[in-house]
Amino acid sequence: MRAFFVYRPLRLQIQNKCSIISSMEALLKLTENSREMVIEPDSIRECRPRINGQDAAHGLPITEVAKSSGGRMKILKTMLTTACERDCHYCPFRAGRHTKRATFKPDELAGIYDRVHKSGAVEGLFLSSGIIKGGVATQDRLLDTAEILRKKYNYRGYMHLKVMPGIEKDQLVRAMELGSRVSINLEAPNPERLQKLAPKKQFFEELLAPLVWAHEIRQTLNPRKSWNGRWASTVTQFVVGAVGETDLELVSISEKLYQQFGLTRAYYSTFNPVPDTPFEDLPAEDEKRKVALYQTSFLLRDYGFSMEELPFNPDGNLPRGLDPKLAWARHNLANTPVEINRASREELLRIPGIGLKGAERILSARRQRRLHTLTQLKQLGIRPNRAAAFVLLDGRRPAYQPALI
Numbered sequence: 001m002r003a004f005f006v007y008r009p010l011r012l013q014i015q016n017k018c019s020i021i022s023s024m025e026a027l028l029k030l031t032e033n034s035r036e037m038v039i040e041p042d043s044i045r046e047c048r049p050r051i052n053g054q055d056a057a058h059g060l061p062i063t064e065v066a067k068s069s070g071g072r073m074k075i076l077k078t079m080l081t082t083a084c085e086r087d088c089h090y091c092p093f094r095a096g097r098h099t100k101r102a103t104f105k106p107d108e109l110a111g112i113y114d115r116v117h118k119s120g121a122v123e124g125l126f127l128s129s130g131i132i133k134g135g136v137a138t139q140d141r142l143l144d145t146a147e148i149l150r151k152k153y154n155y156r157g158y159m160h161l162k163v164m165p166g167i168e169k170d171q172l173v174r175a176m177e178l179g180s181r182v183s184i185n186l187e188a189p190n191p192e193r194l195q196k197l198a199p200k201k202q203f204f205e206e207l208l209a210p211l212v213w214a215h216e217i218r219q220t221l222n223p224r225k226s227w228n229g230r231w232a233s234t235v236t237q238f239v240v241g242a243v244g245e246t247d248l249e250l251v252s253i254s255e256k257l258y259q260q261f262g263l264t265r266a267y268y269s270t271f272n273p274v275p276d277t278p279f280e281d282l283p284a285e286d287e288k289r290k291v292a293l294y295q296t297s298f299l300l301r302d303y304g305f306s307m308e309e310l311p312f313n314p315d316g317n318l319p320r321g322l323d324p325k326l327a328w329a330r331h332n333l334a335n336t337p338v339e340i341n342r343a344s345r346e347e348l349l350r351i352p353g354i355g356l357k358g359a360e361r362i363l364s365a366r367r368q369r370r371l372h373t374l375t376q377l378k379q380l381g382i383r384p385n386r387a388a389a390f391v392l393l394d395g396r397r398p399a400y401q402p403a404l405i
Contacts, residue, residue, distance in 0.1 A: 026112055029102040033079040062122055073158065076116060077126040080104050080141055084130030086165075088187075088198035089278040090242050090271060093130050097276050106144035114153040124158030124180075125149075135166035135206070143171065146178040150227050161232070165206035169213050176217060177225050179232040181264070184210045186236050189249040196243040211236065215261040233264040240293065241285025242271040246316030250293060255300045255307055265301075268293045292318040299325055302356060303349045326352045326386070333390040340377070340391050341370050353386030374398045 063075045081103035084093045092099065104112075109127075116122055127145060131138050142161060149155040161179035163172060175182050184207065188194035191203035201207060214234045223231045236257065238250055250268065257263035270285040296318060299305040303325070311327040312318060319327065329352050338347050340362065348359040361380040365371060372394050374384035388398050 026108070029104060030078055030109075030112060032100055032102045033082050033104070034077055063126070065124075073124055074122045075124045075126050075158070075160075076113065076122045078109070078128075080106070080109060080127070080129040080138075080145065081132060082130050083132055085133075086131050086198065086200050088201070090197060090239055090274065091277070092274045094277060099276070106141055107148055110145050110148035110153065113149065114155065117155065117157065124160070126160040126162075128162035129164070131164060135164035136168055136171065139164045139167045139171045139175070143174050143178065146175070150178055156227070163210055165201050167210060169210075172210055172213050173217055173221065176214065176232040176234075177223065178227060180228075181233045181235060182214070183235045183237065184214065185238075186211075186253070187239050188243065189238065189245055189253040193243050193245045193249070197239060211257065211261050211263070218262060234262065235265045235267060236263060237267040237269055240268045240270050240290060242279055242282060247289070247293060247296070247318045248312050248316035251296050251300070251310065251318075252307065254297050258301050266297055268297075286320065288320045289318075292320060292322075292324065296324050304346050305350075323352070325350070329390050337390050337392045337397060339395065340393055341366060351387050351390050353383035358382045370394055 063077050064072045065075050067073050079093075081101070082093045082099075083101045083103060084091070085095050087095045113125055117125075127142060129138050129142055142164070146159060146161055149159065158180045159178065160181045160183065161175050163175060163182050163184045172182070186194075186203070186207050187201070188197050188203070194201055194203045194207075211234065218231050223229060226232075238245075238254075240250065250266075254263075254266040257266065268290045270287055270290045271279070271282070272284045273280050273282050296310055299310070300307070305325075305328070309328055310318070311322070311324050318324060329350065333351070338351055340348075343351075343362075345359050345363060348354050348362055349356070354362070358381050362371070362377075362382070365376075365380055371377065374388060374393070377387060377393075378384050384398075391398065
């Protein structure tokens with residue numbers, strides 16, 4: 001994707017669905033504030049603008065994220081300021097680190113995003129900030145930006161707002177009214193790990209408390225002032241692999257947040273060392289660990305599994321490269337396969353190769369006919385090579401069919 005930018009502050013022009021930013025200075029600030037953010041989604045497209053007919057030296061990072069309804073959405077991920085008074089040991093924006101800093105005023109960033117969005121270059125905004133003059137003052141500036149977008153520019157698209165440590169409850173209410181999603185990042189699974197990771201952050205008072213408040217807000221308040229009549233969903237993120245935390249610690253706190261506080265999703269960001277930080281000499285974490293954490297997290301959130309059913313090693317970590325659902329099925333279903341034509345939704349979801357949509361398709365198909373073959377399962381979107389060893393089809397184990405494997 002290419003962005004085409006022309007220096008005409010009062011007039012928006014569009015070419016190839018890319019946006020016009022009013023000055024080189026604004027573009028450079030936006031690019032710098034976006035580039036070193038921890039990107040959770042797995043795909044980034046660089047939008048390289050042209051200003052006064054010349055290629056800009058920096059591209060604008062655009063992140064693609066999966067939508068819950070299917071498909072993907074292009075997101076601009078940026079910050080109000082990259083200056084910060086906190087000294088988190090892993091962060092590229094920590095206080096005292098020698099790096100370029102840039103700051104936007106709320107109306108300035110809102111105006112730039114409005115131009116980028118109306119050009120078609122992006123569909124949504126993820127807005128964060130470094131902390132200056134405390135979490136409350138910083139959150140006010142984030143809320144001001146969101147308010148300008150929703151009211152002045154009548155923006156009705158996706159907006160993910162970062163919640164700052166130490167905010168007040170009424171600020172969280174407003175963030176959940178203005179945003180589509182809010183993130184309250186615990187960073188670590190408990191106070192002991194957080195102390196090593198981010199010594200100035202307080203686990204319970206600054207981070208966990210807002211997650212509890214978000215649940216209380218949904219349970220007790222009416223979202224009538226929300227931009228879309230619904231409360232924003234809530235997510236959190238953990239830094240994985242920097243301070244010796246185990247998978248058991250991470251998954252345990254994730255399960256509690258899902259079950260007790262209505263968390264929508266836990267994100268796991270594998271640690272990568274940043275130069276000129278206290279953790280610069282630590283090794284980067286294996287990406288396979290993140291895969292296992294996500295697989296396990298989804299089993300707890302969506303598939304009805306409990307902590308006791310997950311295949312943790314004695315050291316509290318998950319096996320690398322082994323699907324935890326497959327590990328459970330090998331132990332529990334290999335000798336007692338599930339009859340596809342009689343299984344409940346809950347039983348179907350425990351079979352490898354059958355996901356949430358696949359289980360619904362099987363239940364729907366069964367109302368019309370009995371299922372006899374792996375070919376029928378494949379037609380329903382099931383991966384027969386993963387399911388075959390753990391199912392019965394009309395009372396029989398399915399015959400081996402190499403063409404389906």
